Amino acid sequence: MKKILYGTAYSFKEIKNSKIFYSFLIFALILISGSYFVSQTSFINQGRIMVDFSIFAISIFNIFIGIFIGASAVYDDIEKKSIFLTITRPLKRTEYLIGRFLGLAAAIIFSTVIMMLIFYAVLLIMHKFIVPVGYSAGNVKDKFTFYSLPQPLIIQALFIITESIFIASAALLFSLITSKALASIFAILVFFIGNVSGRMNDLIMPVKKIINGKIVIVHQANHILAAIVHFIYTVLPNFSIFNISSEAAYKVNISAGAIFYRIIYGLSYTVLLFVISSLIFAGKDIS
Amino acid sequence: MKGIMIELKNVTKYFRVGFFGTKKNAVENLSLSIEEGKVTGFFGPNGAGKSTTIKMIVGLINPSDGGIKINGYDASDYRARLKLGYLPENPSFPRGLKGIEIINYYSKLLDKRINKDEIYDALKLAGIFYAKNIQANKYSKGMTQRLALAVSILGDPEILIFDEPLSGLDPIGRKEFKDIIFKLKERKKTIFFSSHVLADSKELCDSIAVLVNGRLIKNKDVADIEKEAEGYAEKKKDYRLPAEYSTPLEIYLYDLMLKNRKN
Ligand SMILES: Nc1ncnc2c1ncn2[C@@H]1O[C@H](COP(=O)(O)OP(=O)(O)OP(=O)(O)O)[C@@H](O)[C@H]1O
Numbered sequence: 001m002k003k004i005l006y007g008t009a010y011s012f013k014e015i016k017n018s019k020i021f022y023s024f025l026i027f028a029l030i031l032i033s034g035s036y037f038v039s040q041t042s043f044i045n046q047g048r049i050m051v052d053f054s055i056f057a058i059s060i061f062n063i064f065i066g067i068f069i070g071a072s073a074v075y076d077d078i079e080k081k082s083i084f085l086t087i088t089r090p091l092k093r094t095e096y097l098i099g100r101f102l103g104l105a106a107a108i109i110f111s112t113v114i115m116m117l118i119f120y121a122v123l124l125i126m127h128k129f130i131v132p133v134g135y136s137a138g139n140v141k142d143k144f145t146f147y148s149l150p151q152p153l154i155i156q157a158l159f160i161i162t163e164s165i166f167i168a169s170a171a172l173l174f175s176l177i178t179s180k181a182l183a184s185i186f187a188i189l190v191f192f193i194g195n196v197s198g199r200m201n202d203l204i205m206p207v208k209k210i211i212n213g214k215i216v217i218v219h220q221a222n223h224i225l226a227a228i229v230h231f232i233y234t235v236l237p238n239f240s241i242f243n244i245s246s247e248a249a250y251k252v253n254i255s256a257g258a259i260f261y262r263i264i265y266g267l268s269y270t271v272l273l274f275v276i277s278s279l280i281f282a283g284k285d286i287s
Numbered sequence: 288m289k290g291i292m293i294e295l296k297n298v299t300k301y302f303r304v305g306f307f308g309t310k311k312n313a314v315e316n317l318s319l320s321i322e323e324g325k326v327t328g329f330f331g332p333n334g335a336g337k338s339t340t341i342k343m344i345v346g347l348i349n350p351s352d353g354g355i356k357i358n359g360y361d362a363s364d365y366r367a368r369l370k371l372g373y374l375p376e377n378p379s380f381p382r383g384l385k386g387i388e389i390i391n392y393y394s395k396l397l398d399k400r401i402n403k404d405e406i407y408d409a410l411k412l413a414g415i416f417y418a419k420n421i422q423a424n425k426y427s428k429g430m431t432q433r434l435a436l437a438v439s440i441l442g443d444p445e446i447l448i449f450d451e452p453l454s455g456l457d458p459i460g461r462k463e464f465k466d467i468i469f470k471l472k473e474r475k476k477t478i479f480f481s482s483h484v485l486a487d488s489k490e491l492c493d494s495i496a497v498l499v500n501g502r503l504i505k506n507k508d509v510a511d512i513e514k515e516a517e518g519y520a521e522k523k524k525d526y527r528l529p530a531e532y533s534t535p536l537e538i539y540l541y542d543l544m545l546k547n548r549k550n
């Protein structure tokens with residue numbers, strides 16, 4: 001247990017110092033700050049544009065971090081042979097893998113928090129989209145208002161973390177069976193298809209109408225195509241549930257049930273993929 | 288009564304190569320016992336299977352057949368490595384971390400507590416203490432080798448496995464490293480190291496194992512091999528051998544390897 005924690009800390013430190021991590025981080029921060037200028041191109045709804053733009057930047061960069069670092073963390077360790085000294089210590093391979101993965105998860109949380117903080121600061125300065133909470137007691141002069149991000153934005157950050165860690169576990173698994181480049185490509189594909197599969201599945205549903213009191217199918221997609229899409233929809237994870245940018249843009253609160261369900265959904269997939277990775281890794285020749 | 292520290296029994300390892308995954312043996316039916324408190328040199332030409340054997344011992348790769356026991360535990364069990372230090376061939380470390388951060392981390396992975404003094408001692412012994420605050424990816428080859436050595440001797444392990452410890456070291460480094468081995472030898476550690484430098488054999492080893500083409504062709508005490516070598520040298524009048532090799536032992540080992548090489 002203690003060894004896992006040290007492994008996590010070490011892994012986090014290593015990722016945090018890596019070029020790829022901070023270039024993504026810095027790039028996202030530039031985009032977030034730049035969202036101000038983007039919003040200036042419009043006269044209406046500047047806050048919404050900023051939110052849309054920034055949330056997009058934050059999620060896409062964290063997903064990139066998840067995919068690229070997920071695909072390279074263990075792969076590079078093996079490739080550069082720096083793993084040799086680690087797993088020849090009295091350490092179980094699973095302990096190493098857990099440490100590595102938790103370090104990556106920590107890096108994702110870290111980058112999301114930093115990006116959100118900067119985003120929050122930009123919103124504070126612009127005085128847009130923030131909601132006042134709580135007043136301090138006392139007379140009107142001392143009145144101090146604390147502004148917070150609206151609930152759906154905070155939940156969106158939580159979802160971005162869940163989703164990025166999830167896709168990282170997929171990238172890690174792929175990197176144990178193929179090359180780093182292929183693993184990244186597969187992970188991107190899984191992410192992309194997982195994002196549109198829900199909508200695709202809706203599209204191929206038969207279109208029904210009620211005509212003269214009877215349900216009539218007016219359009220039916222090709223059966224084979226429908227079966228394939230339905231299969232993909234069932235097998236691949238559904239990533240679109242983590243995207244709540246429209247709720248965020250309209251400040252619609254997300255129910256506790258939905259938050260809980262979606263996070264559990266992401267976490268159980270992550271654990272499942274990690275267990276598979278761990279089984280593969282345990283018997284793998286490392287040379 | 289000396290015990291057996293490491294025992295390899297009929298170990299075979301093949302790799303699958305090429306598009307069709309044809310089997311290619313790297314190590315063939317290797318049986319070898321490494322005794323407690325002895326220095327065993329593991330010699331053989333390039334590609335003989337030395338590193339493959341060592342990786343199987345330290346649990347990086349699994350034998351295709353046969354079994355390896357260290358201190359009673361199977362090599363794939365993490366407990367086999369409780370008292371084992373390993374220096375890989377061409378070691379390397381993650382980017383962006385200082386030498387001291389790296390060795391600190393490795394010290395945490397051991398089952399016993401290692402204090403700062405012990406870490407400093409290991410660094411000093413390996414001769415890399417002066418560079419502890421430099422990022423390890425900026426180290427030269429020899430410096431990296433030294434840091435890896437420091438990591439491998441942390442926690443005073445009973446068994447030390449070095450894969451080509453002398454490669455990449457300058458003459459001073461080689462001398463220092465040999466001195467370290469002597470020191471460890473005095474402290475009755477079990478040492479198993481691979482090398483292709485035949486000259487290392489006599490001064491360092493108690494026992495010599497020679498591997499050629501994945502097959503063990505000799506495994507004896509140095510004294511016995513020396514006797515054999517002298518007999519061999521007397522019979523063999525032809526002394527036009529490469530100037531590289533001067534002692535009968537070196538010539539004997541050289542000829543052994545040459546003869547057993549695949550044609
Ligand atoms: N991962 C691998 N996949 C395929 N073949 C391998 C692999 N590792 C080693 N081999 C093969 O196994 C044989 C033995 O290699 P090994 O590295 O053990 O040799 P060595 O004795 O350490 O040589 P050197 O003195 O050059 O270090 C070689 O023919 C090599 O090509």
Ligand SMILES: [Mg+2]
Nearest residue numbers: 337338339376
């Ligand atoms: Mg080798």
